[in-house]
Amino acid sequence: MKLLHLNLAAFGRFTNKSLDFSATDTNFHVIYGTNEAGKSTTRRALTHWLFGIPERTGDAYLHAPDQLRIGGKLRNMSGEELLFYRRKGRKNTLLDWQMNPLAEDSLLPFLNGMTEARFTALFCFDHECLRQGGEDLLQGGGDVGESLFEAGTGSLKLRELLTELDREADELFKARASKPRLNQTIKAYKEACSRMKDCSLSATRWAEQAKSLDEAYIQHQLLSEKLRALRAEQHRLTRIQRTRPLLHRHQDVTQQLDPLRAVITLADDAATRRIQANLTLNTALAQEKQVRQTIAELQAQAESLIIPDALLTHKDTIYNLRERLGSHQKAARDLPGVRTEMRTIEAEAQMLLRRIYPQLTLSDVPTLFISNPQRERLKQLADAYPALREKQASLQDRLEKIQQQLIQQKNVLDGLALPPDLSELKAALGRALKQGDLEESLAKEDKEVRLLTVKADIGLKQLGLWTGNLALLEQVALPPTERVEQFDRRFKEVENDRQRVKEKLLETRQRVSSATQKINALQWAGEIPTEADLHKARDVRQQRWQSLKHAQATAEMYHTFEDTVQQADDIADRLRREAHRVAELAALMAEQQNAQREQEQQAKKWHGLNDQLAALTTEWETVWQALGIKPYLPAEMRSWLNDCQQLRQQAELLRERRQHLEVKQELIANLCQSLTQALVKLPQNSLPLSRLADLIEQAQACIAEITDLQHHRDDLERQIRNQTAEQQRLESSHYQATDALKTWQADWTKALLPLQLPFDTAPDTARNVLDSLEQILNKIDKISSLRRRIERMDEDADVFRHDVERVVQNLTPELFNEPVEQSVPMLSNRVSQAERELTRFEQLQQRLHSENERLHKIVDSVQTTQAQLQALLTQAHCHDLKSLEIAEQASAKKQMLQRQLHEVEQQLTEQGEGLSLLDLARAADAVEVEQLTEQLENCTAQIQTLEKERSEWDQKIGELRLLLKQMDGNADAARAADEAQLALAEMQELSERYTHIYLAASVLRKSIERYREQHQAPLLQRASELFERLTLGNFQGLQVGFHGQTDQPILLGLRQLNREGIATTGMSDGTRDQLYLALRLASIERYLTKQSIMPLIVDDILLNFDDDRSLATLSVLNEVAKHTQVLFFTHHRRLVELAQTAVEGVMVHEMKDVA
Known part of the structure; x- marks a missing residue:
């Protein structure tokens, strides 16, 4: 199994935190994060995702318990993948990616029976586990069986467990000992039995009463036996009475079922399937008939359509003529208006020309030609003149004002005095301000000193026992x-x-x-x-x-x-x-x-x-x-010493505070002296004050006043410099403005020549002449444009009429004599009608295709349904549907009777108390129906009589026992008997406990020995190789030796130099850890070759390894990664760097701190 993705959607401190392990080129993943980054939470999340979130979890502090979600994807050895989420709950905890419940057995192909305990023991270990494994090697002396068993099963503290079992067994029982509990109980039982034998009664009266009591017990026992026999008979008769109707029902159902034994049992839904298939067949046949009729109608409609192909071939040309017809008609309507507009514009241009040049006509306008650059130059000069004139006047005014301001500022500067040097005062003030509010701090500390003094005096008085002062208490030596x-x-x-x-x-x-x-x-x-x-x-x-x-x-x-x-x-x-x-x-x-x-x-x-x-x-x-x-x-004196020690600490603190107070007072005096000396040297300062705060305030005011005076002088000097520079700049600008105005006048005279205007023409006048001339030229251009437009409109009308006549003559000669305004719409209408006919034909063809496909599907459905009916007929061995219906009814009746028979047999099994049907039938046949009720009533009456008689004997036994108790007889024997019974009960309990513990220790030792016999050779060979690599060759490997006292086989490490065998007790802590790691990894590799593959999770196991041994261990883990996925958790950046060095292509996942 391989972990592809892990998504902590809502778990612990994480929200939608994802880790991607799907890289195909490596199986070695390093998960790095600093402390509190969530590595432990991620480890728990992985285990809880696979095996379930526990009922009580500490990871529900950010998200509510019912909102916890862990998701991810797995891939098993077969290549199957599973994406699922896990929620906290008691059932339906597996969810798919849409958060719908997922069957719990969906994980079975991926876990292959792996449990959470086995997974955490075999495939999860951290630094503490490694340290405990090394400690167990030390405690067990390197016992081969225990070492291999612990490494192979992940069990720790095995030696401690065996020792605890042996200790508990010895505490319960030990041969030839007296202190164990079971030994003491056996002794107590023997002593009680001995006392019971030694105790006897001598009085004849007591013997007679005891004999009567024995007889009463015998009678009571006889009555009890009779009652047991009668109750058994009553129970038997009641069972017969209870089961007889069920037996009759069983017989009736069996008789009805016998004729139907040969009937073929059909499926429960056979009739439903037959009815459904028959209905489907009839529906399909009707649909087939309807579809064939529809196809015929559609074919007839398609054949009735007539489509003019010639018109459709030239439809683009006809539509083009239809679109051009509008333009042709519009041009015919616009032509008179265009001619009128041209004459109007010509009259307006003539009128404008007479206003500016009365002697000229429109034909003379070309002589007044002015180029665009000349026109733009004239406009620029006209626009520039007001600005040039205004700039010259403004500069003249500003120059006069700034000369007057310079005279006033120089007079004010000459009247100000020079400021004195403030360096000494500023230095003294800086030192004072750097210390803060010393006087307020001094007052607080003085108050604290007084409070500490009072507190110390009170503590000294409350201390008790001590009669000296606080100073003496600091000096005396107190007992430690x-x-x-x-x-x-x-x-x-x-x-x-x-x-x-x-x-x-x-x-x-x-x-x-x-x-x-x-x-x-x-x-x-x-x-x-x-x-x-x-x-x-x-x-x-x-x-x-x-x-x-x-x-x-x-x-x-x-x-x-x-x-x-x-x-x-x-x-x-x-x-x-x-x-x-x-x-x-x-x-x-x-x-x-x-x-x-x-x-x-x-x-x-x-x-x-x-x-x-x-x-x-x-x-x-x-x-x-x-x-x-x-x-x-x-x-009490320990508490007194603590109080005394606190009081001595208070005295030391008080002494330190007083010294600090004196230092601060001296500092204030020095600062006051420095400020006073600096203030006295200033001419305008008044007499200095005595308090430090007042001196600081006085110094600050003085510095502010002198600084303001200096700033005022600086501002005046800066203003004078700026005004002088501004005066020079204005004088230069005024000269430039005057020169620019002369240059403009020359350019203006030259620009007026093309317009035939005098040189003193004002700019506004010249601009008006230029604007009117532009209007005249524009109108002349527009007249030319309208004249060309009229010519084009006449040409377009002739072309359009020619195109229409050519199309009409070729396609519709009957429209040749019609005007183009009528023939073009008629052609367009005929083309539109032809397109509609074509569209209708294509739609009919599509419907025909669709109906044919539907017909094929219906035919297939008919054949499928007929095959289903034929299968039902074959299954029931019938030839037609009528006989099939009869067979279905017979099968249904047979199944109903079989269910009834099964129910009756279940009831007989429950009511018959486990007896077979044959035994129940024989018992029922042995009793006549008429006699059953009578026998049951007689039995009940006898039971009531005997119970009454036994009650009387019970009363008599109680009286006799009371009488014997009142007599000085067998009290000690009774007590001894009670003690013997109690001891016997305790013996049984302790014996069972001892047996369990002894068997547990024995089974565990045998399991260890069997594991050693089966796995010693291959595991030690591989562990020896790994141990040599992990110790960097300091040990050449492992071998099996024998303990000097017990002759038990133990592990020995072979030294590199002299191949001396070193027991685990002689190894260092680090070497034992590496030995346990070698055994553990060898066991995991062997397990992976025979069992299901699970990811290996290791968490900071290299904390105590140096860099070289860490590199060797990472290399070994990389070899393990060839067999299974390895997830290496660490919070050391150095180990990440070493992993990147030792493992090629290692994937590093960095977890940010979310705390």
Whole structure:
């Protein structure tokens, strides 16, 4: 599978962010972006696009969750492409490019069963994954199986998982151990069973009651068994009653279906297809008849049309004559008016000529010829004269005014004084202004110093314990925080120990009290014989017997001996009968003694801890003795030290602020002195002020005043210079204007000669003569033009009449004697009629062609429909449509009965509780219909009677159990039994948990070993090559060695110099990372040769690699890119440059920061 495009339409911080991976010349893509540019978001988007956006996602902060969209295009090994989008949701999350739902199985041909977990484990790893892989190699000691399994499956922390499973299994159970939970539970179960056996009842009454209870249980059990049998019979009869109607229905349907077994089963829509085909056939035949009739009518209409081909051949000529006819008629109408216009213009020209030259006629006008350049020159001179005259007068006026202004400005400049030097004042003012508002800043700092002083005094008073001043507090040496924390830990340890001892002391006291109460309770119930009493009685008996043996026996001695024998036997019998009470008393007395001993031990510990606390307190007070204070507990003194440290920081800040305040006061004084000295030197300045702000304001005012005076002098001098230059320029311009006016007069005299006018003629007069002469010439030109137009109109009329006569004589001789105004429209009308006939003929031909095509389609439809009907007949083995209809009805009836039979069988399966039809039928036949109801009622009545009787026995059992509970009998046995049951239940639970954990660890180890056996040789060979390249030849490869203690196979790296085998524990962190990378890439290459191809995604795995090893790794990744697509994410520009060096044609996609 190859990723072609990825579009983050609405995901995370992105909106319509696209990445194009469709380049055909490379499979290696580098995605570069700075931190926070969105690389991690892009990686998540790619995984979520393929496998779904999780229910809870952190990428819905810019876009609403239901608006998240990720799109893209994939291509599989078959060349198929799929463009789809993924939205967040629980169903219909796949969308096509139009945002319509897409089937979820559309991705199956591209993912080939790949799951999200497997994809992220095998084909996605980053720097953390690489580091963890190297760490696992260290933890596992380079175990071959674990190393290959982790690299091949992408699983990490495998050694940690196996260790955790072993630890949890050992905590549950361990042979020949006592602390594991299952071992303790087994021991508790055995002890409970032992106590249950040791406990017995001696009272005859209790035995009788227990026997009655057993009998009651037996009766209750018998009644329960009878009830179970009756309920089973009731259930059987009810099932028969429930299924009998369904069996009858099944039989009826089967009988109806038997005659139809031979009927051919047709499709459900066979009748519909037959009716539709028959209707289509009839419709097509009717349409065929209608179309043939239409074709015949159209052919008749086409044959009736007569088209004059000669007229159509010359239609362009006739239409041209029709268009020219309008011009011919218009010219005939316009010719009289044109002749009249020519005579009128001739009279107007004669009248204008008499006004300017009365002695001349129109024929004399050519003697007054003036060329266009002469005419333009005359107009230019006439136009230029007013401007030249006005310019000369204006320059004369301006020259007089500027001479007067120069005299006034020189007088004012002579009256102004010279300004003094301001360099010293400006320098002093610059230094003052550069410091800002020092006096306001000084006031603020002075206020801050006072506030800090008050705050420090208040903090010193609130500190407590300390009686000295703030300066002394800064100088004294305070205990370090680490030592206070050490004392705090020691105090807490002592207090925790005291609390534990106190709790144990209270617990032992409760145990002593509880054992004493139980012993008293046993003794109050009756004297309990002990082994000591038995030994004592036997000793007395033995003494009496010895007396009888060594002395003359009397009757009294025999009686006494018999009493001692009887007493010893009674004690022995009581010991046997009341063994459980004897054992309980012994256990209680032992528990009492153990508790008392433990109580004494805890009391000793308590006193020892109190002494330890006193010594620690003395040591703690000694630490603070130099400061003259009695300390609180370390936790409180740690807070006191923090407050003290803050107060010392405030004191240091206060001292720095005071020093800064003094420096600023001295600076203000120096600035005031500089400004005062500079102001005193100025003649027009008043007495200097004392405040810096006033001095600055006074200096600024002085500088402004003197600067204004200087600017005024500068302005006057500049104006005088400008006025002097302007005077010189005006004098030159006035001379030039006078000379230009003389030159104009000479040119004007020369320009009047062609018009035969005197030299003193005014420009306006000459312009009027020139304008009138131009009008006369224009009218003469227009008269000539009208005369030529009249001639052309006569010629055009003759040509038009000749053309019309020639066309009429050739095409319509009957119109030859008609005027051209009538013959031309008649010719045009005949051509239009011929064109309409031709158009009608072409339309008929088109309709004929269309109808013929329609006829062919209808004929094809008839043949297709007939073939469909024939197929239906063949399928049903029928020869005509009537028999086909009958076959369809039979098939429909058969299918209906089959559906009914299937429904009845489903109901029988549900109601028959899984019994077969044969078993249900046999059960129903075994019971007569008339007897079924009666038997069911009898069964129900017996059940009610037995339930009532069992309820009575339940009540009796409860009374007997209550009575036994009230008797001093089997309470300990019952408790022991309950404890045994609880222990047994816990044993089952722990055993199941232990089995699961043990099997999980065993299966995992076997899987690792099996993976090692199957893949060790090829993977190690390829990984060895890659490892040598990634380490730049520092290692020649890999080999398998054996652990010195466990004999497990482990990975060894071969040194380049001496081929010494180095275990992973002896490698550097970087070398282990490169070893894991070599194993991982070798596993991926092997996987790609056998399984579906997926893109490989690596994210900044070269963070700890130098340039040379980075180049080697990029080269190896380029080889992987020959098998699958590689997406390399990085935020280091250097790695992009190295990739462009190592990989030819690498595609770099740069992501801009959108944060």
